[in-house]
Amino acid sequence: MRALFGRLLGRNTPPVPAPTPTPTPTPESQAAHLQAGNAALAAGDLAAAGKHYRAAVRQAPGDAMAHLNLGYVLLEQGQLDVARDSLEKAVALGGGADAHYLLGQAHAARGDWAEARASHRRAVDARADFGFAWKDLGVACEQLGDAPAALDAYERASRHAPDLVDALGGRARMLLQLGRHADALQSARAWSERAPEDWSAHFVHAQALQALGHDAEALPVLDRAQQLAPGHAYVAYTRANGLFRLQRFAEAAEAYAQAVAAAPEWADAWANHAVALDRLKRYDEAIASLDRALGLEPAHRNALYMRSMLLLYAQREPEALASLERLKAAYPGDARVEWDYGFGHLLAGRMQEGWPAFEARWRTADIGVALQRHPFREPLWTGQPLRGKSILLYPEQGYGDVLQFIRFVPALEQAGARVLVWVPEPLVGLVATVSPNCVVGSKLEALPPFDFQCPIMSLPLALGTTLETLPAAVPYLHADAQRRSAWAGQLGPRRGLRVGVVWSGNPAQKNDHNRSMPLAQFRGLAVPGVEFVSLLNVVQPRDQAALREWRELRHFGEDLKTFSDSAALAAEMDLVITVCTSGAHLAGALGLPTWVLLAQRADWRWLLHREDSPWYPSARLFRQDGTGDWAPVIARVREELARRAAS
Known part of the structure; x- marks a missing residue:
C-alpha cells in the first residue's frame, strides 16, 4: 500500500479543485507540514509523518488531502477506528476516489466487508480505471460470498492494472469456486508463474488441477506450495486428499497427520486421517482419530458412522450400536443417516431395527447401487391382507438381490395372494421355478393386472421378518x-x-x-x-x-x-x-x-x-x-x- 500511496500523494491531479497559488511555505505552515509528512512517509517514518499530518489538519481542518494522508498513516499503524474517522472526513471534504478507496481499506481491516464493498464501489465510480480499487472491491465481494461480482471486479482490475498479480489470483479463485475449472487452471497457472514465491498461487493452481481430475499432476505443485508454507494445514490436507484418491494410502495418512499437527482442532482432518488409516488396516489408530474428531465435533456425521462400523467389525457391538443411536439422534429425519443406521443393524443381525431404516434407501442419493423404483398407480404393499388379491414384485438393485429375496414368494402365496414377478429377461426362467403358481415376465405390460406392488427388498419389512423367522429352506430355486x-x-x-x-x-x-x-x-x-x-x-x-x-x-x-x-x-x-x-x-x-x-x-x-x-x-x-x-x-x-x- 505504501508504494501505491507514494504515487497517489505525488500525483498532479488532486481530488479537489486546485488551490490558489501560495508563496513558498513557511516552516510552520500547513503546506510545510504536508511536505514534511510526505518526506517522513517516503523515509518510512510513520510516527513523524503522522505528527506532521496532524499539524496540517489542525491548521487546515477543511483540507481533504490532510485528512486523507493522516488516515493513511493511521491505517498503516493499525489505529483502525481513528483512521476510519479521518478518512470519512476526507470523503466528506471531497477527497475523491483515493479517499473512498482508503476508507474501504479501513472498513476491510475492521472486518466490515459490506462497508468496504460500498466504499470501493464509490472509488471505482469516481475513477473507472482505478485498478487497486477494483481489486479490493473483488476481495470484499469474495468475503461476502458473491463470487460472480468478485470475478467481475478482479477481471476489471486486471484490465486496468495488468501488473496487479493479486487480481489474477482472485480471478483464479473465483473461477474455481464457480466451477469453471479449465479457466481457473489457466489463470492459476499464470498466477503461479508470475508469483513463484507465493504459496497460495501454487495452492490454487493445484486445486484447479485436482478439480479437473489431475491428482498426479497436482502433487508436485502442492509440494512447492508446502515448501513455501510448510506449516499450512490446508495445503497438507489438500495434498492428502489427492494422495488418497491416487490410492497412495500410506502417504495420504502421513499428509493428514501433518494437517492435524498443524491444526489439531480440525475435526474433518481427523476424520479423513481415520479413513486413510482404515485403508491401511490400522483400525485401532483409525478409531483413535475418529475419537479426536468427535471430541471436537460430537455430531460429526462421517466420524460417527465410520466409528460405528469399525466397532462392529472389531466385535465391539454394544459400543457400535450406541454410536449408531447417537448418529440417528444427531440427525433426525436424515435419509442417509437412517440408511446407515439400518445397514449397521442388519449387519449386526438386528433385523427388527434394521428393516424399517433400510427403507431410507429410496430417499438417499447414493448407497453404492442404482435403485429402480417405479411410479405405479397401485398401492405399495406394506402388510395389508392379501387373500384374494394379486401383488407385483419387482427388482430394484442387482440380479443377486432378486435371487436372494425371491424366497418370500411362498409366504405371500400362503397369505392368499396371487404373485406376479417382473424381472430382467435373463432371470425369468429360473425365477419361475420358485412356485408353479407364480407368474413371471420381463415385460410389465404383458403381466396381468395387480392390486398391490412391492419392491422385492421391502418384503422382509412388510412380512415382519427377523433372524429367527427368516425362510431358509433350500432349494427354493431349481435347475432345469x-x-x-x-x-x-x-x-x-x-x-x-x-x-x-x-x-x-x-x-x-x-x-x-x-x-x-x-x-x-x-x-x-x-x-x-x-x-x-x-x-x-x-x-x-x-x-x-x-x-x-x-x-x-x-x-x-x-x-x-x-x-x-x-x-x-x-x-x-x-x-x-x-x-x-x-x-x-x-x-x-x-x-x-x-x-x-x-x-x-x-x-x-x-x-x-x-x-x-x-x-x-x-x-x-x-x-x-x-x-x-x-x-x-x-x-x-x-x-x-x-x-x-x-x-
Missing part, C-alpha cells in the same frame, strides 16, 4: 433337468472333484474393488484332483490374460446366456466357490454346497464373524481377517479343498 443333462454331456466324464468358480462381480458396483479379486490371485486355490469350471459368462479385461494362462479352467462364456443356463451348469458341480456376487446367491438358492469368500468388510447380508449363513444353510463363509488380505483366505480354501478332494 434338460439343461442339466445337456451340460453333463458337454462336461463329459469327471476328472476329479468338480468345482464351479466365480471370482468377480459387476465392476460398476461401488464395492466391487473389495468383494472381487483378480483371477491370477484366485487361481492360488487350485489343487490336484480338482476340475475347475468357470460359472462366469463375462470375464473382465484385467483377467483375460490369467484366463488364457489357466488352461485347466473350463470356461463356457457366451454359452451362459441366462441364469437358467448358469443354474444348470452349477447344479452339475460338487462344490461352488464364489466371491460375494450373484453366483453366491444362485448356488445358495439351489441348495448347492457353496463356499463364499468374503472381504473383511462384507455386505450386511453375511452378518458378522460367522462361518455359516442363516440365508443359505448349504453355504460356508471364508472371511478375510483384520489385515483385509485375500492371501490367507486363499490359503485356507486351498487347504480345505485339498482335504475334500482327497476324501
